[in-house]
Amino acid sequence: xxxxxxxxxxxxxxxxxxxxxxxxxxxxxxxxxxxxxxxxxxxxxxxxxxxxxxxxxxxxxxxxxxxxxxxxxxxxxxxxxxxxxxxxxxxxxxxxxxxxxxxxxxxxxxxxxxxxxxxxxxxxxxxxxxxxxxxxxxxxxxxxxxxxxxxxxxxxxxxxxxxxxxxxxxxxxxxxxxxxxxxxxxxxxxxxxxxxxxxxxxxxxxxxxxxxxxxxxxxxxxxxxxxxxxxxxxxxxxxxxxxxxxxxxxxxxxxxxxxxxxxxxxxxxxxxxxxxxxxxxxxxxxxxxxxxxxxxxxxxxxxxxxxxxxxxxxxxxxxxxxxxxxxxxxxxxxxxxxxxxxxxxxxxxxxxxxxxxxxxxxxxxxxxxxxxxxxxxxxxxxxxxxxxxxxxxxxxxxxxxxxxxx
Amino acid sequence: xxxxxxxxxxxxxxxxxxxxxxxxxxxxxxxxxxxxxxxxxxxxxxxxxxxxxxxxxxxxxxxxxxxxxxxxxxxxxxxxxxxxxxxxxxxxxxxxxxxxxxxxxxxxxxxxxxxxxxxxxxxxxxxxxxxxxxxxxxxxxxxxxxxxxxxxxxxxxxxxxxxxxxxxxxxxxxxxxxxxxxxxxxxxxxxxxxxxxxxxxxxxxxxxxxxxxxx
Numbered sequence: 001x002x003x004x005x006x007x008x009x010x011x012x013x014x015x016x017x018x019x020x021x022x023x024x025x026x027x028x029x030x031x032x033x034x035x036x037x038x039x040x041x042x043x044x045x046x047x048x049x050x051x052x053x054x055x056x057x058x059x060x061x062x063x064x065x066x067x068x069x070x071x072x073x074x075x076x077x078x079x080x081x082x083x084x085x086x087x088x089x090x091x092x093x094x095x096x097x098x099x100x101x102x103x104x105x106x107x108x109x110x111x112x113x114x115x116x117x118x119x120x121x122x123x124x125x126x127x128x129x130x131x132x133x134x135x136x137x138x139x140x141x142x143x144x145x146x147x148x149x150x151x152x153x154x155x156x157x158x159x160x161x162x163x164x165x166x167x168x169x170x171x172x173x174x175x176x177x178x179x180x181x182x183x184x185x186x187x188x189x190x191x192x193x194x195x196x197x198x199x200x201x202x203x204x205x206x207x208x209x210x211x212x213x214x215x216x217x218x219x220x221x222x223x224x225x226x227x228x229x230x231x232x233x234x235x236x237x238x239x240x241x242x243x244x245x246x247x248x249x250x251x252x253x254x255x256x257x258x259x260x261x262x263x264x265x266x267x268x269x270x271x272x273x274x275x276x277x278x279x280x281x282x283x284x285x286x287x288x289x290x291x292x293x294x295x296x297x298x299x300x301x302x303x304x305x306x307x308x309x310x311x312x313x314x315x316x317x318x319x320x321x322x323x324x325x326x327x328x329x330x331x332x333x334x335x336x337x338x339x340x341x342x343x344x345x346x347x348x349x350x351x352x353x354x355x356x357x358x359x360x361x362x363x364x365x366x367x368x369x370x371x372x373x374x375x376x377x378x379x380x381x382x383x384x385x386x387x388x389x390x391x392x393x394x395x396x397x398x399x400x401x402x403x404x405x406x
Numbered sequence: 407x408x409x410x411x412x413x414x415x416x417x418x419x420x421x422x423x424x425x426x427x428x429x430x431x432x433x434x435x436x437x438x439x440x441x442x443x444x445x446x447x448x449x450x451x452x453x454x455x456x457x458x459x460x461x462x463x464x465x466x467x468x469x470x471x472x473x474x475x476x477x478x479x480x481x482x483x484x485x486x487x488x489x490x491x492x493x494x495x496x497x498x499x500x501x502x503x504x505x506x507x508x509x510x511x512x513x514x515x516x517x518x519x520x521x522x523x524x525x526x527x528x529x530x531x532x533x534x535x536x537x538x539x540x541x542x543x544x545x546x547x548x549x550x551x552x553x554x555x556x557x558x559x560x561x562x563x564x565x566x567x568x569x570x571x572x573x574x575x576x577x578x579x580x581x582x583x584x585x586x587x588x589x590x591x592x593x594x595x596x597x598x599x600x601x602x603x604x605x606x607x608x609x610x611x612x613x614x615x616x617x618x619x620x621x
Binding site: 017043128129150179181182183185186187188189282283285286288289371373374375376 | 428431432440441445466467468470
């Protein structure tokens with residue numbers, strides 16, 4: 001981030017109540033991006049709807065492009081961002097899937113587009129409810145991905161999106177994810193920030209190179225021969241690696257403005273925990289509430305809530321697990337990989353543990369697919385099973401489904 | 407008020423149970439509570455059974471699941487009593503509030519053995535009388551506010567009036583009817599609570615457990 005920490009304006013907190021979709025739309029109003037191409041899809045439909053209302057009311061001067069599909073939405077976003085405009089869009093599920101080819105183009109052309117993803121399952125069976133299969137499906141497209149537990153985090157993450165993505169060290173597109181319906185449509189308390197500090201925090205978008213820049217022409221998306229294409233891919237990968245430090249710097253500035261701190265993940269009562277649960281999204285809140293109950297009953301349990309999924313903080317997660325000194329870890333995936341053995345986190349986290357030479361029992365659980373509810377009782381059931389596994393009373397289940405009808 | 411109050415709404419698509427849950431979250435927020443208004447979404451069709459949830463607490467709410475052991479159940483459409491197990495998990499020291507012209511004694515046999523308080527409010531009658539149409543959610547919202555005791559009558563009505571002034575900015579003529587519906591339903595719910603307290607005292611000599619909170 002180009003601005004120095006001392007330039008961050010402190011903001012007053014404004015207590016409000018709103019849904020996750022309203023919270024992100026509120027942030028968009030504050031950021032006032034240049035262009036928003038979008039095609040509506042449940043459960044993110046309200047976002048383009050609310051943004052177009054702000055535009056119609058003259059509250060912001062964003063150019064809204066109503067397109068005929070998500071493929072076109074991302075294509076238009078790529079065009080606008082290439083031209084030098086700060087660009088964002090919103091989508092869910094099949095909408096993100098339809099963007100697939102363009103997602104890779106946006107990342108490889110190093111275009112810092114912000115996409116607000118309201119997580120919804122991919123078909124089939126066709127279903128409108130939450131899981132992470134849309135975001136996880138795009139995990140190798142080169143986008144930064146940050147997940148939110150609640151409306152507050154969706155709002156806070158969105159405000160941090162542009163300074164992260166647009167940083168010259170990064171220049172990558174970013175997905176700000178929240179759980180469809182569970183947070184997007186639930187009305188909850190939130191602490192909003194004032195417009196001025198948010199605008200100052202996000203700043204003006206001043207790309208170094210862009211298409212509509214007379215006298216300084218650039219080519220966007222040209223053919224690259226094998227003699228050079230691999231270097232381009234490596235440069236993109238290096239940018240993703242650098243994104244980690246930028247995410248932490250931006251979080252630090254954000255804390256100065258808002259008083260709210262963020263990192264790659266949150267460690268909730270992990271100190272001295274015998275058993276840990278690694279979880280992402282709204283279910284982390286449910287897990288934290290369950291941990292408080294279990295702690296009161298004398299069980300030493302904790303939650304590691306993953307916030308930043310791309311870049312994947314492999315080493316930091318492994319170190320946090322080691323630091324807790326736990327005996328076993330439940331790795332929670334709200335997504336099936338159909339690889340016959342594990343979900344996405346279920347394979348990436350143990351890989352990190354292995355590379356850091358940390359040997360600890362892990363059990364991968366699949367939960368909440370297609371909106372299946374995830375409850376405090378499920379968390380209790382999982383921790384009880386982890387205890388049995390660690391005591392050698394039970395063999396570690398592999399890739400176990402939680403909350404499945406029997 | 408005890409730490410967290412959990413409310414489950416049962417209605418049919420189009421009756422406004424979801425809106426009522428969101429409005430309840432809204433007014434409770436204005437009295438300084440932590441709130442959650444969480445509609446359950448699925449294939450949305452007019453007339454299909456739907457549920458919506460409220461958590462209202464003095465502490466930050468972190469649980470994001472549906473509600474299985476509610477303190478209160480609100481039934482916006484009494485025909486659901488035949489097809490949906492509305493009292494599942496409902497706490498015995500809680501209450502169920504049903505929109506019906508029938509009495510609590512007539513409704514109780516449909517509640518699969520629920521032994522807690524049963525309160526009835528004829529929301530249809532109230533709505534038709536005050537609004538000229540059947541919008542059962544507005545009276546049921548007031549009845550719920552009264553029974554749960556999350557805020558005083560005066561505060562509830564004041565906050566709802568402000569809410570309606572915002573919501574119906576383009577048709578202020580409907581505000582008066584809506585306020586009358588709220589008042590009538592709130593009063594009916596209080597009468598029902600008094601009746602219920604009287605009958606349970608007769609039965610057990612114990613007074614009903616009412617949540618009290620000075621709002």
